[in-house]
Amino acid sequence: MASVVTAAVSFPSSSTVPSRTSFSALDRVPFQKVSFQYRDFSISGRGVSIRAQVTTEQPVTKVVKESKKQDEGVVINKFKPKDPYTGRCLLNTKITGDDAPGETWHMVFTTEGEVPYREGQSIGVIPDGIDKNGKPHKLRLYSIASSALGDFGDSKTVSLCVKRLVYTNDNGEVVKGVCSNFLCDLKPGNEVKITGPVGKEMLMPKDPNATIIMLATGTGIAPFRSFLWKIFFEKHEDYKFNGLAWLFLGVPTSSSLLYKEEFEKMKEKSPENFRLDFAVSREQTNEKGEKMYIQTRMAEYAEELWELLKKDNTFVYMCGLKGMEKGIDEIMVPLAAKEGIDWIEYKRQLKKAEQWNVEVY
Ligand SMILES: Cc1cc2nc3c(=O)[nH]c(=O)nc-3n(C[C@H](O)[C@H](O)[C@H](O)COP(=O)(O)OP(=O)(O)OC[C@H]3O[C@@H](n4cnc5c(N)ncnc54)[C@H](O)[C@@H]3O)c2cc1C
Numbered sequence: 001m002a003s004v005v006t007a008a009v010s011f012p013s014s015s016t017v018p019s020r021t022s023f024s025a026l027d028r029v030p031f032q033k034v035s036f037q038y039r040d041f042s043i044s045g046r047g048v049s050i051r052a053q054v055t056t057e058q059p060v061t062k063v064v065k066e067s068k069k070q071d072e073g074v075v076i077n078k079f080k081p082k083d084p085y086t087g088r089c090l091l092n093t094k095i096t097g098d099d100a101p102g103e104t105w106h107m108v109f110t111t112e113g114e115v116p117y118r119e120g121q122s123i124g125v126i127p128d129g130i131d132k133n134g135k136p137h138k139l140r141l142y143s144i145a146s147s148a149l150g151d152f153g154d155s156k157t158v159s160l161c162v163k164r165l166v167y168t169n170d171n172g173e174v175v176k177g178v179c180s181n182f183l184c185d186l187k188p189g190n191e192v193k194i195t196g197p198v199g200k201e202m203l204m205p206k207d208p209n210a211t212i213i214m215l216a217t218g219t220g221i222a223p224f225r226s227f228l229w230k231i232f233f234e235k236h237e238d239y240k241f242n243g244l245a246w247l248f249l250g251v252p253t254s255s256s257l258l259y260k261e262e263f264e265k266m267k268e269k270s271p272e273n274f275r276l277d278f279a280v281s282r283e284q285t286n287e288k289g290e291k292m293y294i295q296t297r298m299a300e301y302a303e304e305l306w307e308l309l310k311k312d313n314t315f316v317y318m319c320g321l322k323g324m325e326k327g328i329d330e331i332m333v334p335l336a337a338k339e340g341i342d343w344i345e346y347k348r349q350l351k352k353a354e355q356w357n358v359e360v361y
């Protein structure tokens with residue numbers, strides 16, 4: 001099965017990426033359907049309906065769990081640290097404004113199709129050089145920011161979205177993160193050692209009619225750019241999205257909004273299927289004057305989000321800062337409690353059904 005791609009890419013004008021491309025790409029694995037139903041569950045003496053995964057077919061001794069995610073044929077760790085893949089940087093461009101607090105770069109590496117990743121996976125990068133003990137640096141993980149077809153649609157590249165880590169330590173010295181600075185300083189043609197791909201947590205749902213709620217802070221946007229390119233910029237014979245994709249992105253300033261133009265193009269193209277909400281923490285507040293974090297923005301739609309979370313084809317994905325999950329729990333607890341539901345238990349069930357997916361750092 002060939003997949004035809006029509007992608008509209010927006011990079012800063014200095015970039016050399018073509019603005020529209022059309023081509024054929026890799027074969028896809030067809031979906032398999034899985035049945036789910038509600039199971040009665042009792043919390044605090046009240047009968048409530050909690051979702052749970054139940055297989056309805058063949059009452060045999062060994063039940064094979066079918067994943068709700070697109071996980072057939074997913075490749076894990078093809079390249080290990082001892083024998084990494086060596087790709088080359090094709091382009092590297094700063095995607096935050098000059099006045100943004102910190103720099104984030106979008107970079108594309110060649111893979112020649114040798115690193116067969118899926119949307120939602122990560123790769124490892126081994127930076128050049130040695131550590132303070134004279135040993136080669138250890139790998140760092142980065143969420144892949146391109147769809148499986150890659151930014152050029154030929155399945156021969158992989159892209160990352162990397163924040164340059166710079167901080168001042170307790171002695172007042174400026175410290176630069178090893179790998180993020182190595183990556184942000186790469187020039188076209190430079191080599192980069194890649195491991196992986198890794199990760200299954202953030203794979204996309206199989207159901208093309210699913211509601212996909214994506215919660216990102218900063219560079220946590222990477223896997224969602226990957227999802228959204230597949231959903232809105234590409235054509236696949238075996239995956240035609242007709243659900244709802246809802247992205248919440250939290251960043252410090254409007255000059256640090258990542259891939260904004262791309263997302264706005266998607267919204268223009270598919271207004272019925274895409275919702276887009278930004279939370280700009282240092283420029284916006286809620287009506288109580290509180291800082292606009294991603295959970296503050298989500299609270300504006302709390303009831304609607306809660307209703308969506310009751311559907312068994314709603315999938316939540318969260319990526320970025322570790323602290324964000326606690327904030328999101330804080331808005332969900334009272335909503336669930338209104339219906340006599342313990343949010344933490346409910347979330348546990350969602351996780352079990354692969355509907356609550358978290359990759360925070
Ligand atoms: C699954 C996964 C996916 C990831 N995806 C991405 C991604 O898509 N994009 C991205 O940019 N990053 C991502 N990361 C983070 C990435 O792996 C690196 O951790 C990050 O780039 C920093 O690495 P570094 O080598 O530059 O810093 P290092 O040289 O490893 O330094 C990091 C260390 O510096 C210290 N440090 C950091 N900040 C401070 C501070 N403010 N004050 C004092 N000490 C501090 C801490 O000890 C920290 O461990 C991901 C991480 C994981 C686990």
Ligand SMILES: NC(=O)c1ccc[n+]([C@@H]2O[C@H](COP(=O)([O-])OP(=O)(O)OC[C@H]3O[C@@H](n4cnc5c(N)ncnc54)[C@H](OP(=O)(O)O)[C@@H]3O)[C@@H](O)[C@H]2O)c1
Nearest residue numbers: 163217218219220251252281293320321323324359360361
């Ligand atoms: N898969 C992964 O695990 C993965 C993938 C990608 C990135 N990461 C990591 O995720 C982090 C993202 O950093 P970044 O520098 O790219 O982000 P950033 O640009 O600094 O944006 C982070 C945003 O989140 C806000 N924020 C801070 N604390 C929060 C909280 N408790 N709840 C909700 N929002 C909060 C920040 O607000 P203020 O700054 O105004 O307080 C800011 O608006 C990095 O540490 C990166 O390494 C992890």
